Amino acid sequence: MSKTRKPVSPDAVAIGTRIRDTRKTAGLSQEQLGVLLGITGVMVLAYEKGRSRISTELLGRIAEITGVTMAFLLTGNIPEEQRKAHTDIELEALETFRRLPPDKQEKALEAFKAIVGVITET
Numbered sequence: 693m694s695k696t697r698k699p700v701s702p703d704a705v706a707i708g709t710r711i712r713d714t715r716k717t718a719g720l721s722q723e724q725l726g727v728l729l730g731i732t733g734v735m736v737l738a739y740e741k742g743r744s745r746i747s748t749e750l751l752g753r754i755a756e757i758t759g760v761t762m763a764f765l766l767t768g769n770i771p772e773e774q775r776k777a778h779t780d781i782e783l784e785a786l787e788t789f790r791r792l793p794p795d796k797q798e799k800a801l802e803a804f805k806a807i808v809g810v811i812t813e814t
Contacts, residue, residue, distance in 0.1 A: 704742030712740040714758035759790035
């Protein structure tokens with residue numbers, strides 16, 4: 693008896709591709725992302741291939757872990773502030789900041805402001 697697979701929707705494949713790309717940009721393997729999400733690497737693969745429907749909650753956690761917005765994962769639209777970035781360095785700073793856990797972002801911003809203050813004094 694052969695198993696037939698359900699057809700994969702183009703939207704699920706597109707979301708899966710964005711999950712894969714953001715996971716790789718964050719430097720995570722499927723297994724590592726799975727551990728952070730409390731699922732298996734095989735399940736991450738299924739989401740990335742568009743073979744399994746992902747919950748909004750899980751998609752939000754992936755967005756937080758990989759430093760992107762859930763809107764980006766759903767639509768592929770680049771957030772307004774990223775479109776406004778003027779240089780590669782500015783965009784890299786924004787992406788680095790977003791990879792920080794939310795509870796660490798405030799401290800990072802304070803440290804950045806202090807560094808800017810020191811640099812502009814000289």
